[in-house]
Amino acid sequence: MELFVERLLAGVTNGSIFALLALALVMVYRSTGTLNFAQGEFALFSAFFAWWLVGTGLPVWAAVIAGMVAGFVLCAAAERALIRPVQRKSELATLIVALGLFSGLNAAVALIWGTDTKVMPSIVPNGLEDYFELFGARVYGDTVITWVALAAVTILMTLLFTKTELGLHMRAVADNAESAALTGVNTSRILMLGWGLAGAIGALAGSLATPLAPEQLSVTTMFPIFIGACAAALLGGLDSLAGAVIGGLIIGVVEAMVTGYVPLVGGAMQQTTAMVLIVLILVVRPNGLFGSKELERV
Amino acid sequence: MSALEISGLSAGYGAADVVRDISISVPAGEVVVVLGANGAGKTTTMRAICGLIDRRGSIRVDGVEIGSKPADVVNAGVSLVPQGRGTLGTLTVLDNLRVGAALRRDRAAIEEDIERWTSVFPVLAERVDQRAGTLSGGEQQMLAVARALMARPRVLLCDEPSLGLAPRIVQHLFATLRDINSEDATSMLIVEQNAELAMDLASSVYLLEVGRVVRSGTPASFREDTELRRAYLGY
Ligand SMILES: Nc1ncnc2c1ncn2[C@@H]1O[C@H](COP(=O)(O)OP(=O)(O)O)[C@@H](O)[C@H]1O
Ligand SMILES: [Mg+2]
Numbered sequence: 001m002e003l004f005v006e007r008l009l010a011g012v013t014n015g016s017i018f019a020l021l022a023l024a025l026v027m028v029y030r031s032t033g034t035l036n037f038a039q040g041e042f043a044l045f046s047a048f049f050a051w052w053l054v055g056t057g058l059p060v061w062a063a064v065i066a067g068m069v070a071g072f073v074l075c076a077a078a079e080r081a082l083i084r085p086v087q088r089k090s091e092l093a094t095l096i097v098a099l100g101l102f103s104g105l106n107a108a109v110a111l112i113w114g115t116d117t118k119v120m121p122s123i124v125p126n127g128l129e130d131y132f133e134l135f136g137a138r139v140y141g142d143t144v145i146t147w148v149a150l151a152a153v154t155i156l157m158t159l160l161f162t163k164t165e166l167g168l169h170m171r172a173v174a175d176n177a178e179s180a181a182l183t184g185v186n187t188s189r190i191l192m193l194g195w196g197l198a199g200a201i202g203a204l205a206g207s208l209a210t211p212l213a214p215e216q217l218s219v220t221t222m223f224p225i226f227i228g229a230c231a232a233a234l235l236g237g238l239d240s241l242a243g244a245v246i247g248g249l250i251i252g253v254v255e256a257m258v259t260g261y262v263p264l265v266g267g268a269m270q271q272t273t274a275m276v277l278i279v280l281i282l283v284v285r286p287n288g289l290f291g292s293k294e295l296e297r298v
Numbered sequence: 299m300s301a302l303e304i305s306g307l308s309a310g311y312g313a314a315d316v317v318r319d320i321s322i323s324v325p326a327g328e329v330v331v332v333l334g335a336n337g338a339g340k341t342t343t344m345r346a347i348c349g350l351i352d353r354r355g356s357i358r359v360d361g362v363e364i365g366s367k368p369a370d371v372v373n374a375g376v377s378l379v380p381q382g383r384g385t386l387g388t389l390t391v392l393d394n395l396r397v398g399a400a401l402r403r404d405r406a407a408i409e410e411d412i413e414r415w416t417s418v419f420p421v422l423a424e425r426v427d428q429r430a431g432t433l434s435g436g437e438q439q440m441l442a443v444a445r446a447l448m449a450r451p452r453v454l455l456c457d458e459p460s461l462g463l464a465p466r467i468v469q470h471l472f473a474t475l476r477d478i479n480s481e482d483a484t485s486m487l488i489v490e491q492n493a494e495l496a497m498d499l500a501s502s503v504y505l506l507e508v509g510r511v512v513r514s515g516t517p518a519s520f521r522e523d524t525e526l527r528r529a530y531l532g533y
Pocket of ligand 1: 341
C-alpha cells in the first residue's frame with residue numbers, strides 16, 4: 001500500500017511537470033496551430049539560464065522568475081523572426097524550423113554552459129527532513145511545489161482565456177486571424193504573446209523539473225519530459241487546457257505504474273511508455289479526450 | 299464631403315496588380331454599390347481598403363488620409379463585413395460581438411450596442427451563448443454585420459452579403475441595412491454580383507471589370523442600359 005501510494009505520488013508529480021509543459025504546447029497550438037517541437041529545448045535553455053543566475057548569487061525563486069522572463073522573450077522572438085515568415089508557406093516548413101530550433105537551442109546550451117551535469121537547487125526547502133506524510137508515503141517540498149505551480153498556472157490561464165479581453169482576443173486570433181484583424185485586434189502582438197507565455201510556462205516546468213530529474217540538469221534533461229508532455233497534450237486534444245492537465249497526470253501515473261510494476265520494462269524504459277501511448281492515442285483517438293471537433297457550417 | 303474617398307487605389311497579391319487605379323467616392327450618409335463579375339477584383343479592393351493586403355493610392359475618411367494597418371482603418375471609422383462572413387466559429391455569438399468592439403474602451407456603451415444589435419437581429423438574441431459555427435448561413439451573415447457594427451463605423455463595407463442566402467433572408471438583410479443607413483446615417487459601400495436589391499438603396503453605382511472601374515453613375519442610368527441590366531441585374 002505504502003509503495004503504491006509512493007508510486008502514485010511520484011506519477012502525479014512527474015505528471016504535473018508533463019502537464020505544465022503540455023500547457024505550453026497547448027498555448028502555442030491555440031495561437032498558431034503549430035506543435036512546437038522545440039518547446040522542451042526552450043525550457044532547457046531557460047532552466048540553464050536560471051541555474052547560471054543562481055550561480056551568480058541570485059535567490060532561487062528570483063532566478064526561476066528571470067528564467068521565465070527569458071523563456072518569454074526567447075519564444076516570442078522565435079515566433080516573430082523564425083516561425084511567422086515560413087508559416088504562410090507551408091506546415092512542413094514550420095515543422096522543419098521548429099526542429100531546427102530544437103537542435104539549435106540544445107547546441108547553444110552545450111556551447112554556453114557545457115555538457116556536464118549541473119545541480120539546480122530547489123525553489124523550496126528540500127532537505128531530507130523537509131517532508132510530510134501522506135498515507136504513509138513521504139512528500140517532499142519540491143514535489144508539493146510542482147503541484148502548486150500546475151494548479152496556479154491552470155487557474156491563471158483559465159482566467160486569462162475566459163475572463164479577460166486579452167484572452168478573448170487570443171481566442172479570436174486562434175479561430176480566424178483575419179476576422180480578428182478586421183476588428184482591429186493586433187494579431188502580430190497576440191501571436192508573440194501566445195508564444196511568449198508558452199515560453200514562460202515551459203521555463204517554469206524546466207526549472208521545477210530539474211531538482212526532480214534523476215540526472216539533474218544536463219542537455220538531455222528535457223527530452224523525456226517533452227515526450228511525456230507531447231503524449232499529455234495529444235491525449236488532452238491539443239487545444240484544451242483541462243485536457244493537457246488531465247492528460248499529463250494520466251501519462252505521469254501510467255508511466256510510474258508501468259515502471260514500478262512491469263518487471264521487464266523497468267526504469268530505463270520510461271520514455272518508451274510515453275512513446276507507445278503517443279502511438280496509441282494517434283491511432284485510437286486522434287482528437288484526444290477533449291479536442292474540439294470541427295463544428296462549423298460552411 | 300465624401301465619407302470615404304478612394305483615389306488611385308492599386309493592389310494585388312505578389313508582383314502583378316489585381317486592381318489598378320480604382321477611384322470610388324462614398325458621399326456621407328449614402329449607399330454606394332460596386333458591381334462586377336466573379337474575379338473582377340471586388341474583394342481585393344475591399345481587402346486593400348482594410349489594410350489586409352498592401353496598397354498604393356489614397357484613402358480618405360472625412361477628408362483625412364488613413365493608415366494602412368487594419369487597426370488604423372477601424373479607428374478611422376471603416377468596418378468590413380467580409381465575403382464568406384468571417385465567423386469566429388469556436389467563439390460564442392456574444393464573444394463574436396465583443397470582439398467586434400476590440401478597439402473601444404466605452405464599456406457601458408458596448409453593452410448598449412450588444413443590446414441594440416441583438417434586438418435588431420433577434421435570431422442572435424436567442425443564440426448569444428451558442429457557438430457561432432453552429433449558426434445557419436443567414437444567421438452568420440447577420441452576426442457578421444452586427445460584429446462590424448460593434449465598432450460603430452462611419453462607413454460600413456459589405457462584401458457580397460447576399461451570397462448563398464435564400465431570397466427571403468436577403469430581403470430582410472437589405473431592409474435592415476436600409477434602416478441602419480437612415481437611422482444612424484452610416485455610409486455604406488456594398489459589393490454585389492447580382493445587385494438588384496442593393497441598387498434600391500444606392501445613390502451611385504460603380505462597375506468593376508478586370509480590376510478597373512469601367513463605368514459609374516446613378517442606379518437609373520445602369521437600369522436603362524439593356525446590356526448592363528442583363529449582365530448584372532439579371533432581367
Ligand atoms: N489570395 C490570392 N492570391 C492570389 N490571387 C488572388 C487571391 N485572391 C484573389 N486573387 C485573384 O485576384 C482576382 C480578383 O479576385 P477577387 O478580388 O476575389 O474578385 P471578386 O471579389 O470580384 O470576385 C482573381 O483573378 C483572383 O484569382
Ligand atoms: Mg469577391
